[in-house]
Amino acid sequence: MPQTFAKNANIWARLILWGGLGGLIIYTTTSWAVFQSSWATGEDRVLEQPVPFSHEHHVAGVGLDCRYCHTTFETSRFAGLPPSETCLHCHAHLYPDAPYLAPVRDSFRTGEPVAWQRVNDLPDFVYFDHSAHVAAGVGCETCHGRVDRMPLMAQGAPLTMAWCVDCHEAPWAHLRPPDAVTEMGWTAPGGDAVAYGRRLAAERGIAPDTSCSTCHR
Amino acid sequence: MSAARDDLPRDDDARWVRGGHDMGSVTDLVAGAVAPARTRKSWLLMLLVTFAGVGVLFVSVLWLFSEYVGIWGIEIPVAWGIAIASFVWWIGIGHAGTLISAVLLLAKQPWRRSINRFAEAMTLFAVACAGLYPILHLGRPEHFYWLVPYPSTYGAWPQFGSPLVWDLFAISTYLTVSLLFWYLGLIPDLATMRDRATGLKAKVYGVFALGWRGDARHWARHQRGYLMLGGLATPLVVSVHTVVSFDFAVAQLPGWHMTMFPPYFVAGAIYSGFAMVLTLVIPARRWLRLTDVITDDHLDAAAKLMLASGLIVAYGYASEIFFGWYSGDPSELSLVHSHLAGHSAPLFWTVVTLNVGSAMFLWSRRVRRSVVPLFVLTLLINVGMWLERYLIVIGSLEHGFLPSTKGEYTATFWDWSTFLGTLAFFGFLMLLFVRFVPAVAMAELREMVPPRRALRPPPPPAGPEVTP
Numbered sequence: 001m002p003q004t005f006a007k008n009a010n011i012w013a014r015l016i017l018w019g020g021l022g023g024l025i026i027y028t029t030t031s032w033a034v035f036q037s038s039w040a041t042g043e044d045r046v047l048e049q050p051v052p053f054s055h056e057h058h059v060a061g062v063g064l065d066c067r068y069c070h071t072t073f074e075t076s077r078f079a080g081l082p083p084s085e086t087c088l089h090c091h092a093h094l095y096p097d098a099p100y101l102a103p104v105r106d107s108f109r110t111g112e113p114v115a116w117q118r119v120n121d122l123p124d125f126v127y128f129d130h131s132a133h134v135a136a137g138v139g140c141e142t143c144h145g146r147v148d149r150m151p152l153m154a155q156g157a158p159l160t161m162a163w164c165v166d167c168h169e170a171p172w173a174h175l176r177p178p179d180a181v182t183e184m185g186w187t188a189p190g191g192d193a194v195a196y197g198r199r200l201a202a203e204r205g206i207a208p209d210t211s212c213s214t215c216h217r
Numbered sequence: 218m219s220a221a222r223d224d225l226p227r228d229d230d231a232r233w234v235r236g237g238h239d240m241g242s243v244t245d246l247v248a249g250a251v252a253p254a255r256t257r258k259s260w261l262l263m264l265l266v267t268f269a270g271v272g273v274l275f276v277s278v279l280w281l282f283s284e285y286v287g288i289w290g291i292e293i294p295v296a297w298g299i300a301i302a303s304f305v306w307w308i309g310i311g312h313a314g315t316l317i318s319a320v321l322l323l324a325k326q327p328w329r330r331s332i333n334r335f336a337e338a339m340t341l342f343a344v345a346c347a348g349l350y351p352i353l354h355l356g357r358p359e360h361f362y363w364l365v366p367y368p369s370t371y372g373a374w375p376q377f378g379s380p381l382v383w384d385l386f387a388i389s390t391y392l393t394v395s396l397l398f399w400y401l402g403l404i405p406d407l408a409t410m411r412d413r414a415t416g417l418k419a420k421v422y423g424v425f426a427l428g429w430r431g432d433a434r435h436w437a438r439h440q441r442g443y444l445m446l447g448g449l450a451t452p453l454v455v456s457v458h459t460v461v462s463f464d465f466a467v468a469q470l471p472g473w474h475m476t477m478f479p480p481y482f483v484a485g486a487i488y489s490g491f492a493m494v495l496t497l498v499i500p501a502r503r504w505l506r507l508t509d510v511i512t513d514d515h516l517d518a519a520a521k522l523m524l525a526s527g528l529i530v531a532y533g534y535a536s537e538i539f540f541g542w543y544s545g546d547p548s549e550l551s552l553v554h555s556h557l558a559g560h561s562a563p564l565f566w567t568v569v570t571l572n573v574g575s576a577m578f579l580w581s582r583r584v585r586r587s588v589v590p591l592f593v594l595t596l597l598i599n600v601g602m603w604l605e606r607y608l609i610v611i612g613s614l615e616h617g618f619l620p621s622t623k624g625e626y627t628a629t630f631w632d633w634s635t636f637l638g639t640l641a642f643f644g645f646l647m648l649l650f651v652r653f654v655p656a657v658a659m660a661e662l663r664e665m666v667p668p669r670r671a672l673r674p675p676p677p678p679a680g681p682e683v684t685p
Binding site: 161 | 427
């Protein structure tokens with residue numbers, strides 16, 4: 001009786017079985033890695049803006065405080081974007097004719113706000129409140145990164161749910177006194193941010209919630 | 218398979234095969250039924266009919282994916298409709314396979330050998346039908362994988378306190394083990410099919426036979442593996458429907474919140490599973506001309522198990538009513554009243570008549586051994602068990618604690634088309650199964666018959682098939 005399969009069938013069978021197993025492992029580890037990567041989360045992503053505004057220059061160079069432009073981050077869900085008048089306080093005198101500032105001048109003239117693109121953009125099904133986080137003593141830097149080193153604004157954190165939940169479960173390392181929230185490169189006195197944060201949390205009653213409805217309302 | 222394969226067939230084994238078969242003829246009988254020389258017209262016709270039903274299922278599912286569960290008749294408070302009732306029904310039917318394969322294997326019941334393959338196939342297909350429903354019912358079925366604890370970027374596990382997650386694990390475990398069990402048992406038979414076929418057919422069977430040569434080592438390992446899987450599968454016989462019953466029992470609704478539910482559900486599952494086995498086997502054994510190996514004795518044995526499980530189901534009904542009354546809780550009492558003489562009474566008494574009444578006929582040996590009455594009874598029990606699940610799911614949901622949680626449910630066209638679609642899908646898979654896969658475990662049957670018929674003319678040259 002002739003053989004049903006040629007001699008190399010065993011090799012094929014092994015190849016397919018081991019290849020399938022190997023492929024599964026490669027598939028799972030790769031997709032795990034890809035979805036954690038900045039390519040998927042958008043961390044460090046820079047969006048094109050109507051005006052190439054440099055936080056590095058205005059914060060580190062000029063020394064403006066965050067509050068100068070983002071006036072409502074302590075009192076409202078939204079940090080607030082400055083009206084064009086704020087820009088023109090200075091830019092009516094400095095570079096008044098610079099072509100790249102034309103959108104700002106146009107906006108002042110027409111009353112149409114400049115169409116800034118939101119960089120740290122949370123999904124619409126997430127309820128987020130700036131004032132709550134700032135009141136608890138979470139610094140701007142924690143979520144927005146070192147904006148004083150960003151010539152162009154980039155997404156400062158992965159903004160995945162795991163990233164949110166991690167901090168809600170153990171916020172200690174990210175807590176500061178309320179008067180230091182806007183400070184860039186702040187370090188905890190004594191060097192141990194976790195111990196300092198725990199003390200702050202105990203003193204000020206900071207205990208973030210992790211129930212679903214805290215953020216998904 | 219018996220633990221000691223080298224034993225000669227025992228007398229009590231032999232009585233399960235009629236017609237004076239020997240190893241060769243029993244193989245011819247089964248293999249001939251699987252791969253007839255010409256495709257039978259009746260098979261083709263049934264395949265076409267069921268395929269049309271699969272089309273209905275496909276359209277229903279597509280429409281559901283597009284419009285979500287609003288196309289069904291569900292609404293608060295009756296948020297579970299016949300989709301969940303059918304889910305429980307299908308899962309229940311899927312219980313007979315493992316019971317026959319695993320429990321009867323460990324109990325060394327020789328009669329399981331003629332129907333285990335068939336029952337296991339039925340189990341797989343029933344579980345496949347059942348598994349559709351929870352996913353379709355998710356509301357956002359495209360996110361079904363959120364039930365799986367995988368390393369996501371959400372930083373959150375599935376809700377392990379939810380019976381839905383337990384369901385996922387229970388059903389997927391059951392499906393995996395049933396599939397392995399079925400396939401492991403099939404390997405020697407697939408090798409037989411390979412050896413009897415030529416060309417492409419031989420290659421296809423050959424791939425699935427995994428190079429089986431009937432070597433003594435093959436048999437030794439096969440036996441050991443089969444027995445171990447049988448041991449693993451045995452707890453699953455009770456675990457799956459126990460978990461399904463938790464879907465209800467962990468809720469506080471009148472009629473659901475009962476410690477009786479797990480055993481009550483398991484008994485119901487075995488009852489309906491055996492009913493479905495018989496519903497399928499009775500016509501199939503005739504159509505496949507397998508009455509020599511699936512004898513009236515087999516029907517008798519299965520009917521006895523049905524009687525036993527049916528009595529537990531009857532006890533379940535009685536205790537449901539008793540505990541409802543004994544609780545003294547006004548909501549429970551009002552549900553009991555509704556079942557006995559109120560809104561749901563017609564359904565309740567139909568269920569009792571079909572399930573308990575039918576079981577009573579099985580006390581009679583004559584009924585257990587006569588094909589037509591037994592077939593009719595199994596059909597009635599299948600219907601009765603479906604209605605029972607309807608009563609449990611919808612009867613309780615319509616009957617909450619407050620006036621505001623009382624509601625009505627009417628199944629819509631899409632409810633029915635999905636259910637009928639799964640019936641057709643099930644039939645379609647069964648038809649493919651009997652056409653391409655040995656419907657009876659040949660290798661196991663050969664253990665029960667003599668190697669050669671005593672007074673047989675000089676045997677023809679041994680067939681190419683592998684003999685143990």
